[in-house]
Amino acid sequence: MTEKEIKVVGMHCNSCVNAVELSLKDIDGIDEAKADLDTGITKITMSSDVSDADIKEAVEEAGFNIA
Ligand SMILES: [Cu+2]
Numbered sequence: 730m731t732e733k734e735i736k737v738v739g740m741h742c743n744s745c746v747n748a749v750e751l752s753l754k755d756i757d758g759i760d761e762a763k764a765d766l767d768t769g770i771t772k773i774t775m776s777s778d779v780s781d782a783d784i785k786e787a788v789e790e791a792g793f794n795i796a
Pocket residue numbers: 740741742743744745746
């Protein structure tokens with residue numbers, strides 16, 4: 730298990746948080762994603778290596794950006 734922390738900008742409510750978490754968890758290899766609405770800090774737990782590019786793409790697909 731690898732853990733990674735990213736900072737997501739643009740989230741303004743709990744559905745934003747959900748969208749980010751779901752989009753990340755959709756990636757093969759990501760087991761858990763927990764985003765904090767106030768700080769944007771998003772903790773990702775991975776069972777296999779996921780590239781930063783894939784993570785960035787998932788966040789952007791949900792409609793947000795990585796700081
Ligand atoms: Cu929202």
